[in-house]
Amino acid sequence: MRGLPDPTPPNLSLPDVVGSAGTEPIVQLHGVGKRFASGLEALDGIELSVARGEFLSLLGPSGCGKSTLLRIIAGLSEPTRGTCRVSLGEPGKPIPSGRIGFVFQDPTLMPWSNVAANAELPFRIAGRVGAEERDRVAAALRAVGLAGFEGAYPHQLSGGMRMRVSIARALVTDPELLLLDEPFAALDEITRLALNDDLLRLWETRRPTVLFVTHSVFESVYLSTRIAVMSPRPGHIVADLPVALPHPREGARTSPGYAAMCETVSGALGMAMTDART
């Protein structure tokens, strides 16, 4: 995360971030705005409702507040206006740890720990690492294609493999809500396409609700069931577009439906940029 530290300390038990299982949206944002202590207005009037099982991309230009929005949803930062409600776990109770997984743009691995120990981190923080937890780590590493690399250290891995460890670490607790902040932006094109497919397979098998931040039109269309297009800062949502392409998506990149959707999304993004300049 860039910029100065946010004055708000992390707190997942904020009054409006309480558990409530059921059919209601998993994330509900109403009139959300964020003005930093510096006076900078990052977000304004965000309206967003995310249903369980959706794969939603937040697409917008650099600096429009995507990371800020994701941090608010994760409970790492509070909005200065409006409300953010995340419904996970039991009604009225604080969200149990591990129900939200967060993947940053940088894999943020511990260089002194091997792959298995890095992926195990959420359990170590929670103070429980037994046989069941080790099984879950092994399963998550298998799911991201890293079986056999448990003993390797981060410096022995490629950029794509390091990102896979980071995704495995977010998956070990089997989160209902997976937040990813431009996880593939620093990777080469070929690795990025492969990881797109891996992420899609994970979503298709485990069906977490995914919020995926990106500034790539092509990536957002390939991955998502829905795309929220954001305006330049202060960010707000200017278009909310369902992606009607069928799953599995392998092969979709050459389909006419994919090309047409990319054109629609590019148009919405272009309009947001033009409106901001006028």
Ligand code: ADP
């Ligand atoms: P994005 O992820 O879309 O690139 P960010 O959410 O990181 O955008 O940032 C939105 C704006 O808020 C940027 O202008 C950024 O410099 C600013 N910003 C981010 N974090 C802070 C902070 N803690 N304090 C002050 N300004 C910040």
Ligand code: MG
């Ligand atoms: Mg960002």
